Amino acid sequence: MNINEKIWLIRSKEKLSGNKIRCDFEPREDLSVTNKDIAFILKNLRNGIQEARLVVNTAVAMDFVERISVGDFAIVTNRKEKNYISLVKITSNYSFDRRTKTHVREVDLLLHESRNSLTESFRNSLRKPRAVTSLPVTPELLDFIKRAENLSVERNALKAVFPLRPNFTISISIPQDMKKLEAERLAEFVRTLWQVE
Numbered sequence: 001m002n003i004n005e006k007i008w009l010i011r012s013k014e015k016l017s018g019n020k021i022r023c024d025f026e027p028r029e030d031l032s033v034t035n036k037d038i039a040f041i042l043k044n045l046r047n048g049i050q051e052a053r054l055v056v057n058t059a060v061a062m063d064f065v066e067r068i069s070v071g072d073f074a075i076v077t078n079r080k081e082k083n084y085i086s087l088v089k090i091t092s093n094y095s096f097d098r099r100t101k102t103h104v105r106e107v108d109l110l111l112h113e114s115r116n117s118l119t120e121s122f123r124n125s126l127r128k129p130r131a132v133t134s135l136p137v138t139p140e141l142l143d144f145i146k147r148a149e150n151l152s153v154e155r156n157a158l159k160a161v162f163p164l165r166p167n168f169t170i171s172i173s174i175p176q177d178m179k180k181l182e183a184e185r186l187a188e189f190v191r192t193l194w195q196v197e
Helices: 040-043 052-069 120-125 139-155 180-192
Strands: 007-012 020-024 073-078 084-090 096-099 102-116 132-134 159-165 168-175
Touching: 007 020, 040 052, 052 102, 052 132, 073 102, 084 139, 102 159, 120 139
Parallel strands: 007 073
Antiparallel strands: 007 132, 020 102, 073 084, 084 102, 096 102, 159 168
């Protein structure tokens, strides 16, 4: 995780749909094409909306539409799988699905984990009332992200098998995008492994 990436908590309408987060917060219209202020849209949508509610709803919409950036991490919860959370990396800018009337972000799923496997303090840090909010960066959250990134790298590794002898094969995991220089470094390492001349 680099210094420019943020971590978000997003309460999704439904389970991750392929690689998409879908949210149904108001206003349920395409916010990328409007030139109106979101607070103005909300006021017209709900006559007599309380000022505090207006501020919160406006912040939720602004966070999802404008403040979340490609490359940010998000912990996603949803109403249908309350005992699980997903850690994702944001891969697209905001879009709006006119058919389902949902606000959408595309993501890469890094980890899907039971809440029961998390520490109590970590679970408590996810108890936020807003549908979309930034999370404070804590050592526990950074460890969670690091573990997820390592698992993601391992899942995407290729298994290379080499028949060393008729009755002995060697297998190693290599990155799918292994570079020539990395392969040369690996070959140099293997040259140091001999045991008997």
